Amino acid sequence: xxxxxxxxxxxxxxxxxxxxxxxxxxxxxxxxxxxxxxxxxxxxxxxxxxxxxxxxxxxxxxxxxxxxxxxxxxxxxxxxxxxxxxxxxxxxxxxxxxxxxxxxxxxxxxxxxxxx
Amino acid sequence: xxxxxxxxxxxxxxxxxxxxxxxxxxxxxxxxxxxxxxxxxxxxxxxxxxxxxxxxxxxxxxxxxxxxxxxxxxxxxxxxxxxxxxxxxxxxxxxxxxxxxxxxxxxxxxxxxxx
Numbered sequence: 207x208x209x210x211x212x213x214x215x216x217x218x219x220x221x222x223x224x225x226x227x228x229x230x231x232x233x234x235x236x237x238x239x240x241x242x243x244x245x246x247x248x249x250x251x252x253x254x255x256x257x258x259x260x261x262x263x264x265x266x267x268x269x270x271x272x273x274x275x276x277x278x279x280x281x282x283x284x285x286x287x288x289x290x291x292x293x294x295x296x297x298x299x300x301x302x303x304x305x306x307x308x309x310x311x312x313x314x315x316x317x318x319x320x321x322x
Numbered sequence: 323x324x325x326x327x328x329x330x331x332x333x334x335x336x337x338x339x340x341x342x343x344x345x346x347x348x349x350x351x352x353x354x355x356x357x358x359x360x361x362x363x364x365x366x367x368x369x370x371x372x373x374x375x376x377x378x379x380x381x382x383x384x385x386x387x388x389x390x391x392x393x394x395x396x397x398x399x400x401x402x403x404x405x406x407x408x409x410x411x412x413x414x415x416x417x418x419x420x421x422x423x424x425x426x427x428x429x430x431x432x433x434x435x436x437x
Contacts, residue, residue: 240425249413249430250365295365299426308353308417309378310426312365 208233210296212313219286219320227281227316229270229296237298239263239272239279240310244293253281253294286320293317324348326429328414334435335404343399343432345414353417354397355426356389358382358410365413371397404436 213228231237241253241263254263259274268283279296296313327346335341347354356368369379371389388400397416401408411433415426 242428250415250428252425252427255425297365308426309355309367309370310357310365310415311367314364 208237208298208300208311210298210311210313212294212296212316215315216317216319219318221288221320221322222285223320225281225283225286225290225318227294227296227318229279229281229313231277231279231296231298233277233298233300235300237300239270240297240299241268241270241279241281242295242297242312244295244315246292250295286318288320288322291318291320324427326414326416326427328412328429328432330432331430332433332435334437337406337436338403341401341404341434343401343412343414343434345397345399345429346395347397347414347416348418348427349395351416351418351427353377353419353426354389354391355415355417356399357413357415357428359413359431360407360410368399368412401434404434406436409434409436 210231238257240255242250243253244250254265256263256272259272262271270279270281293315295315297310299308299310329344333341354371357365359365367380369383369389370377386402390398411431413431414429417426
């Protein structure tokens with residue numbers, strides 16, 4: 207089956223620090239990979255995505271590269287802000303083959319807190 | 323910008339009662355999903371729905387759960403006889419058929435509390 211493993215959290219950083227949240231996956235088939243963000247009291251928002259090996263997804267200063275050889279999709283940001291405080295979820299989806307209709311498989315989430 | 327909406331935002335019910343959670347997906351989307359998130363845990367897939375029928379469901383989605391698209395716009399999740407362990411945040415999501423490489427758009431969620 208499919209699974210996603212994220213680094214243990216929570217993560218606490220000072221403003222302007224460098225962020226890495228590790229994500230590795232196992233999948234049957236060729237997955238698309240996603241990072242979703244959940245701000246306090248809100249639903250899930252797509253942060254970025256990558257659909258094939260070596261693709262780099264980026265948005266709002268966050269980046270992640272689809273590494274097929276290491277089955278990883280680590281999230282990075284060079285300089286975090288207080289407003290980045292949220293829960294970050296790595297996820298994958300496999301479509302096709304008549305047995306999968308695009309359901310997302312999520313990691314356990316990583317709580318990020320950024321202090322001024 | 324089109325968005326997925328969910329009602330109510332918070333539902334409190336007694337154990338054994340039926341609840342219906344409502345979602346309005348984005349209008350031109352054809353794939354619909356329900357997920358749940360128990361407090362402090364990961365988001366879990368419940369069910370997907372396409373062409374007016376369930377296309378995939380998880381082990382969580384047992385006989386107590388059902389989904390419906392009664393009128394071409396609403397997408398509902400019914401829990402027939404709620405249990406304490408059904409307390410969670412329930413998210414609806416939708417996806418268009420093409421062009422988005424599986425990107426799903428999520429609603430803000432309904433927090434279900436079973437007492």
